[in-house]
Amino acid sequence: MRVEAYNQVAQLYNREKTQKVQNTKxxxxxxxxxxxxxxxxxxxIAKQAVADASDIREDRVAQLKERLDSGNYNVDMNDFANKLxxxxxxLVK
Known part of the structure; x- marks a missing residue:
């Protein structure tokens, strides 16, 4: 095994590596x-609008509160049971 040949190859490799770095710079x-x-x-813009929007629809809540207070809001027990x-x-799955 010739050590000189290894040194020559290593020198060539290091020279190419240096040139690549300089080219990149x-x-x-x-x-x-x-x-x-x-x-x-x-x-x-749409993402920001959704982020700024309220999660609660105040107009719908006010309407439902009004119906509850006046006694005009009726819940179908079958629908309630099905949703429940x-x-x-x-949750069980």
Whole structure:
């Protein structure tokens, strides 16, 4: 085994590695730029609108409170029982 040949190969390898790093440095002097499409902007606007919206529909709550207070709000017991069982079955699964 010749040690000199190994040293020569190692020197060549290190020289190429140095040149690659220098080339990369020369290329990276440019300025990065980001462009957002109109669809992306529309998505961000819609996302912000949903985040700003209230989870409670105040107009619907006021209407239901009014119906409860006046005694005009009736609940069908069968519908209530079915919904209750649906929620229970969803939790059990």
């Amino acid at each position: 020369q290329m990276s002097t440019g300025r990065d730029e980001v462009q957002i499409s109109s669809m992306g902007r529309d998505y961000q 069982l649906e929620k229970y079955n969803a």
